[in-house]
Amino acid sequence: MKPTISSSRGIMKWGIALTVLGLVAMVGIYLLALAYTPLEVRQGAAQKIFYVHVPAAWSAMVAFTLVGLVSILYLWLRDERLDAFAASSAEVGLVFSVIMLTTGPIWGKPIWGTWWTWDARLTLTLILFLLFVGYMTLRSAVHDPAERARFAAVVGIMGMVLVPFIHLSVYLFRTLHPMPIVLKPSSPSLPPEMLRTLLLGFLAATVLYVGFVVLRYGLARHAMAQLDEEA
Amino acid sequence: MPENAGYMIAAYIVAAVVYLVYGGSLITRALRALRSDRDILGR
Numbered sequence: 001m002k003p004t005i006s007s008s009r010g011i012m013k014w015g016i017a018l019t020v021l022g023l024v025a026m027v028g029i030y031l032l033a034l035a036y037t038p039l040e041v042r043q044g045a046a047q048k049i050f051y052v053h054v055p056a057a058w059s060a061m062v063a064f065t066l067v068g069l070v071s072i073l074y075l076w077l078r079d080e081r082l083d084a085f086a087a088s089s090a091e092v093g094l095v096f097s098v099i100m101l102t103t104g105p106i107w108g109k110p111i112w113g114t115w116w117t118w119d120a121r122l123t124l125t126l127i128l129f130l131l132f133v134g135y136m137t138l139r140s141a142v143h144d145p146a147e148r149a150r151f152a153a154v155v156g157i158m159g160m161v162l163v164p165f166i167h168l169s170v171y172l173f174r175t176l177h178p179m180p181i182v183l184k185p186s187s188p189s190l191p192p193e194m195l196r197t198l199l200l201g202f203l204a205a206t207v208l209y210v211g212f213v214v215l216r217y218g219l220a221r222h223a224m225a226q227l228d229e230e231a
Numbered sequence: 232m233p234e235n236a237g238y239m240i241a242a243y244i245v246a247a248v249v250y251l252v253y254g255g256s257l258i259t260r261a262l263r264a265l266r267s268d269r270d271i272l273g274r
Contacts, residue, residue: 005268008264009265009268012261012264012265013265015257015261016258016261016262019254019257019258020258022254023250023251023254026247026250030243030247039233043235044233044234044235044236045232045233045234045235045236045238045239046234046235046238046239048239049238049239049242049243052242052243052246053242056246095249095250095253098249099245099246099249099250102242102245102246102249103242103245103246106238106241106242106245107238107242109238110235110238208250208254211254212253212254212257215257215258215261216257218261219257219260219261219264222264
């Protein structure tokens with residue numbers, strides 16, 4: 001089904017509403033983190049970076065996983081809407097990755113005494129980020145739409161394969177990175193105020209991810225519809 | 232100021248700037264596209 005201007009207008013309007021909602025929710029998380037959660041005894045205020053860093057990492061991993069899953073569907077169905085969604089999710093995943101890869105070292109400096117260490121979790125995350133930078137570069141370098149979508153889908157699937165390794169890396173390798181405290185087999189190990197704020201942070205980052213992707217996808221569909229109308 | 236507050240403030244500012252710059256740029260592009268359609272299509 002070819003995209004139309006009117007359907008892309010509807011998608012963009014939804015995207016704007018969800019993005020604004022996500023940004024407002026993120027302001028709420030900042031206020032909760034600053035005013036509601038207690039100060040951690042050993043780390044001090046640096047621990048509160050966790051409410052920004054972990055939800056951003058969550059959304060980045062969701063974004064890159066969806067790129068891979070949608071890319072598999074694209075290779076099967078060859079629907080250009082799936083390719084547009086994968087490209088949108090990859091771009092948004094990179095935005096969340098930038099936050100993850102900058103706030104992590106800002107936490108690491110006072111707690112570990114170093115901005116960066118080449119352990120498994122950090123190195124694999126950086127490789128995932130660079131792989132998706134390559135994904136976006138590839139998309140802008142190949143001009144034939146079908147060829148671009150096919151090549152990008154293969155890279156997107158390779159990126160998705162890295163995600164479970166990144167999650168499990170703290171169990172598989174010796175690493176400085178803290179163990180999971182929520183996404184683990186046993187119950188979460190956090191005081192209730194911290195856990196509530198973190199879970200709401202996941203929710204806010206998910207809404208923001210959905211808003212960004214819907215908006216980015218709407219823009220892509222709008223551009224495709226305009227090209228079709230001009231042709 | 233609590234211990235390590237400067238690091239927390241730096242991380243919060245970085246995240247806020249990235250979210251606002253990216254979100255703002257998407258919203259601006261979408262509003263421009265919606266406005267240009269309305270001008271062309273009269274809706």
